[in-house]
């Protein structure tokens with residue numbers, strides 16, 4: 001279990017400032033001994049960014065400079081955000097095995113039992129099924145067991161100012177992380193949390209559902225009604241926030257996520273069916289006309305569908321017809337493999353719950 005030091009929410013900003021004054025002196029001594037510059041206070045562009053951010057957001061300039069200035073470069077992080085080497089075969093079967101396994105299913109069962117009332121309430125208020133929420137929190141953090149041990153400020157500063165140039169979309173991603181850093185500091189200012197306390201993933205995602213700061217700001221809710229949002233320690237807040245995120249990303253109550261599909265080998269127009277990728281585009285009849293028969297009730301599905309291809313390394317790929325709700329799951333993490341793992345983990349836990 002990751003130890004999380006999230007201070008009481010309404011810490012006064014002034015106490016944070018007086019603490020950092022001492023830390024600064026310690027820091028000077030430390031630098032005199034160990035040579036390499038690792039704190040962003042020593043990087044002119046980071047301090048310029050801090051000044052601009054403070055100006056844009058109307059935040060205290062010194063507070064922002066201290067927050068970013070005391071962030072440390074995480075040397076291992078830049079290579080973690082690089083895409084996998086070309087030619088790495090995607091493998092759904094292997095991906096699935098990582099997430100749909102006994103330890104995670106058992107933890108999911110416990111989580112569901114402990115939070116059954118909250119999951120029912122979320123389902124009623126947001127229309128998002130318990131098994132989707134259970135699937136997300138399980139895939140993200142094994143129900144809070146792995147919420148990430150990096151200081152969020154270090155992760156976001158590293159990816160804002162030392163994003164690897166080798167990444168094919170380096171400029172876009174760097175800008176993304178700079179916006180997240182800005183959201184994070186705005187959130188810390190508003191809640192009074194010391195910006196050096198929160199822990200998260202190497203990309204700065206926080207809590208049981210691994211919310212990025214912008215998602216926290218936009219979608220997180222106080223679902224246990226204690227007057228504050230704590231996605232690390234309140235399972236209720238995490239559940240409500242995941243459900244609210246889904247509603248904000250187009251989840252439709254009662255719609256299945258996907259259907260099985262069967263190909264007419266003769267008339268199959270696979271390239272055309274795969275061209276829109278996971279964006280639901282075809283009607284069930286339109287898919288049938290291109291040689292993919294949506295099975296069961298899916299044959300009468302009213303909305304658009306996407307043919308989702310899941311590669312299995314050297315073996316034949318798996319295919320399903322994804323609905324707009326499948327697409328909504330990919331808004332949490334832009335991958336059909338991810339979405340399918342969430343859906344199947346939730347189902348596996350639900351199946352286990354049904355066992356007498």
Ligand SMILES: [Ca+2]
Nearest residue numbers: 222226228229
């Ligand atoms: Ca709360």
